[in-house]
Amino acid sequence: MINWRSALAIYKNELARFRRTMFGSVVGPVLTTSLYFIVFGAAIGGRMASIGGVNYGAFIVPGLLMLTLLSESTSNASFGIYMPKFTGAIYELLSAPVGVAETLLGFVGAAATKSLILASIILLTAKLFVNYEIAHPILALGYIILVAASFSLLGFILGIWADGFEKLQMIPLLVLTPLTFLGGTFYSITMLAEPWRSVALVNPIVYLVNGLRWTFYGQSDVNIWVSFGLTMTFLITCVTCIAVIFRTGWRLRT
Amino acid sequence: MPEPILEIENLSKIYAGGFKALDCVNLTINKGEIFALLGPNGAGKTTLIGAVCGLVRPTSGTIRAFGDDLAQGWRKARRKIGLVPQEIGVDMFDTVERQIAYSRGMFGSAPDKGRIEEVLRSLSLWDKRGEQVRTLSGGMKRRVLIAKALSHDPELLFLDEPTAGVDVELRRDMWRQIDILREQGVTIILTTHYIEEAEEMADRVGVIDKGRILLIDEKDAMMGRLGRTEASFTLAEPIFELPPGISSQTVGIQDGGRTITYRGGDGTGKGKQEVAELARKLIEAGIIFTALDQKESSLEDIFVGLVERSEAAA
């Protein structure tokens, strides 16, 4: 039986914590995205041909959105669970009648919610710079939710694993950001020459960016079913990991 | 017939490094009692509490709370358990009132502003309800933790050194709080280094050292069994034998006849009476004393004695 009240209490508390740091957490991503648009959209984009019939400025919107989604979901969720570990407040969570389900609904749900709010803000910001239409808005929303949830789960695992702030930032900084940049955020991988095109196809982020781009413009460098399948697999893997973590108490209970 | 609320059987805990922090602990706590767990630093008190509250994974043994084995029934049991940890761990940037409401929700209770106000008032935190926790003094922060633990009206409350680092006045205040909880029927298990605290409040006392429970007894029985009164009379003139009618079992002559010592009683006040009686007899016999020292052995002495004995045996 899920303890809904507990889950809701955690969820609301996490959102309240986000609200306290609202300004910084919104301004950062918005500023970064705006800079990308100014540099890649306005400055360079003017000299770029459109890709597959999509104007370059519009082409990079899903990629930039994905960049924000991945980094924000991961870091929000990892901080959410790392902070109580760091301050010692985790004792209360461990002694409360909450299990995997409540914790995930609360922490991961809140982190994903925050990512969704940010995603909307990013999309609105993008509108200021480029004109774009979303071909499949419902599917786009669904896919964004799926990605936000998956990477919040990943962030949650990182937050449990980390025993210092350094480790907390390692994976997003050293793995996610580079892979996203190389993952076709700013270009279509069909523009790459071999062997780089095949190398790019090993990068899982390519499938995420293209999945989202398909929901926007109906075009993708890869099969979108592979994108969807990969995202689902990733999500299920994370949930399984977390279930195991709770069962064994790894890094939570001594 | 006392009704058990917590039953711990053969509980052992070996930490990852191989350190045995609990060694086959057996302990039954009855509904409505206040149980004090005494022991030196590193004895295993916090580990024992952690094992019940879900912070520590027992290596072996069983824990039943409210009749349910915690391995299966933890979800139901934990709603009724409150924990005030030894170390202050709380979101420092949140406000007092929000934190208390959060705790209540986390433990699955419906929001209740009235109840939260009551808890805050009872701990003199009401005026501080809108402040960030980090701006409170250490003693007040500790109260916030107590308020958090009480927010969901637990039936079983663990207080891990609730008065460590708290001044005398605040400590007395806390004792009053605990008394009120006792009247409400809350079962309380507390650990403390202040023996005074155990003496003041506990119904039963357990002594733990090196992960083993050395002794569990009613506080009064323990005082009775091990408590002693000691007195010494300094005499104006040395004497060489006790006047008749004075029991040489409890009274002796020391210091070349310049001191008469008494050691007896049972921690219930019997010793004090006997000392008074002895004084009267000395006066009747014309023995003049110039000073009288008297001291009750406290739980502290009992405790130190027990731990020393167990260390000598080890």
Ligand SMILES: Nc1ncnc2c1ncn2[C@@H]1O[C@H](COP(=O)(O)OP(=O)(O)OP(=O)(O)O)[C@@H](O)[C@H]1O
């Ligand atoms: N996470 C841990 N890993 C390894 N050893 C631990 C851990 N936690 C506690 N210990 C050890 O277990 C022993 C018991 O610790 P515990 O905290 O239960 O003692 P305590 O009785 O509460 O002491 P104190 O009065 O100082 O609070 C100590 O020797 C401690 O070093």
Ligand SMILES: [Mg+2]
């Ligand atoms: Mg301790």
